[in-house]
Amino acid sequence: MEKSPLLMLLLFATTIGSAQAAEFNQVQINKSTLTFAYRQMGVPLEGKFGKFTAQLAFDPARINAAQARLEADLASIDTGSSEGDDEVAGKLWFNTKAYPAAQFVSSGVKALGGNRYEALGKLTIKGRSLDVSAPFTFRQEGAVGIFDGAFTLKRLDYAIGEGLWADVGTVANEVQIVFHIVTNAAPPIKK
Amino acid sequence: MSSATRYTATAISLHWLTALFIFATFPLGVYMHELALSPLKLQLINYHKWLGVTILLLTVARLAWRATHTPPPLPETIPPWQQRVAHGLHLLLYALLLVIPLSGWLMSSAKGFPVVYLGLVQLPDLVAKDKALGELLTTVHQTLNFGLLALVGMHIAAALKHHFIEHDATLRRMLPFGKGI
Numbered sequence: 001m002e003k004s005p006l007l008m009l010l011l012f013a014t015t016i017g018s019a020q021a022a023e024f025n026q027v028q029i030n031k032s033t034l035t036f037a038y039r040q041m042g043v044p045l046e047g048k049f050g051k052f053t054a055q056l057a058f059d060p061a062r063i064n065a066a067q068a069r070l071e072a073d074l075a076s077i078d079t080g081s082s083e084g085d086d087e088v089a090g091k092l093w094f095n096t097k098a099y100p101a102a103q104f105v106s107s108g109v110k111a112l113g114g115n116r117y118e119a120l121g122k123l124t125i126k127g128r129s130l131d132v133s134a135p136f137t138f139r140q141e142g143a144v145g146i147f148d149g150a151f152t153l154k155r156l157d158y159a160i161g162e163g164l165w166a167d168v169g170t171v172a173n174e175v176q177i178v179f180h181i182v183t184n185a186a187p188p189i190k191k
Numbered sequence: 192m193s194s195a196t197r198y199t200a201t202a203i204s205l206h207w208l209t210a211l212f213i214f215a216t217f218p219l220g221v222y223m224h225e226l227a228l229s230p231l232k233l234q235l236i237n238y239h240k241w242l243g244v245t246i247l248l249l250t251v252a253r254l255a256w257r258a259t260h261t262p263p264p265l266p267e268t269i270p271p272w273q274q275r276v277a278h279g280l281h282l283l284l285y286a287l288l289l290v291i292p293l294s295g296w297l298m299s300s301a302k303g304f305p306v307v308y309l310g311l312v313q314l315p316d317l318v319a320k321d322k323a324l325g326e327l328l329t330t331v332h333q334t335l336n337f338g339l340l341a342l343v344g345m346h347i348a349a350a351l352k353h354h355f356i357e358h359d360a361t362l363r364r365m366l367p368f369g370k371g372i
Binding site (some may be wrong): 040044084087164167170 | 229230233234237238302303304305306307310311313320
């Protein structure tokens with residue numbers, strides 16, 4: 001029996017599809033980083049979260065199904081000085097005893113053209129949940145998918161640094177969150 | 192001939208501005224160091240750094256003045272050995288006024304806090320972030336400052352001795368008002 005052109009086309013599309021439609025969902029947490037940058041009286045400073053977890057599912061061919069969930073252990077913060085680390089664990093800052101983690105849960109991903117995307121979702125810190133959008137790029141190197149992105153939050157929106165620290169002339173309100181997440185594609189499903 | 196017996200207006204201004212800034216920066220450094228972390232502490236640390244950079248700039252300007260001018264001579268009544276000691280003390284003071292701000296700048300770099308002069312001009316980091324080096328430089332900065340405290344004490348004591356006990360023109364050469372010898 002002669003194969004119909006339509007069937008050929010379908011077969012072809014499926015082959016292409018399965019070659020490209022790799023879902024990147026195995027987060028390599030040790031290769032990933034979650035850092036932040038802010039200004040203190042004009043002085044640019046950086047810090048990082050030593051411990052965080054990330055669950056991701058991202059297939060560039062099916063971004064409507066993309067999902068992300070990140071959780072940062074706020075006690076693992078490195079502000080650059082031990083004095084600073086102790087301070088931000090306190091009630092006026094993160095109050096890590098009551099609110100040990102910051103969470104981002106995605107609600108969707110938008111394609112911005114090329115390798116640029118935007119993750120939308122809710123960021124919850126210190127009991128406050130706000131909508132955020134984080135532009136990022138996605139780079140594929142074989143079976144490895146690398147996400148790089150950043151967004152800026154206003155710390156006072158989350159009551160981070162209350163009371164005497166609410167003065168944004170000393171520690172700026174804007175804090176840039178920078179993420180670099182390395183994933184592997186899911187192993188192919190054997191039939 | 193008053194121009195030869197007194198420092199120039201430039202040199203006098205630079206000297207007293209330096210004195211003013213040292214008397215602000217030194218106690219500020221001691222005070223802020225003891226404070227618990229607060230916005231005030233962060234502000235004071237920044238002011239301290241700005242003052243320190245200002246002293247460094249003033250000192251560079253003063254060395255440029257010295258390189259292009261001859262200071263008015265000390266009164267002839269001062270024995271040569273005292274003149275040599277005075278000269279040595281002045282050299283040490285200039286050295287400390289260069290090295291102390293630099294040690295503070297180095298310390299800031301090592302601790303990972305860049306210096307942004309007046310909140311506007313970011314100075315380059317002199318060394319990479321290194322916690323142990325930062326702590327060592329803190330000790331160096333403090334020790335040099337107590338050296339400066341001792342030297343400034345001797346400097347003031349000598350100036351007052353010449354003015355009030357020996358009644359010579361040593362201090363008047365540097366006073367912002369009044370006549371020369």
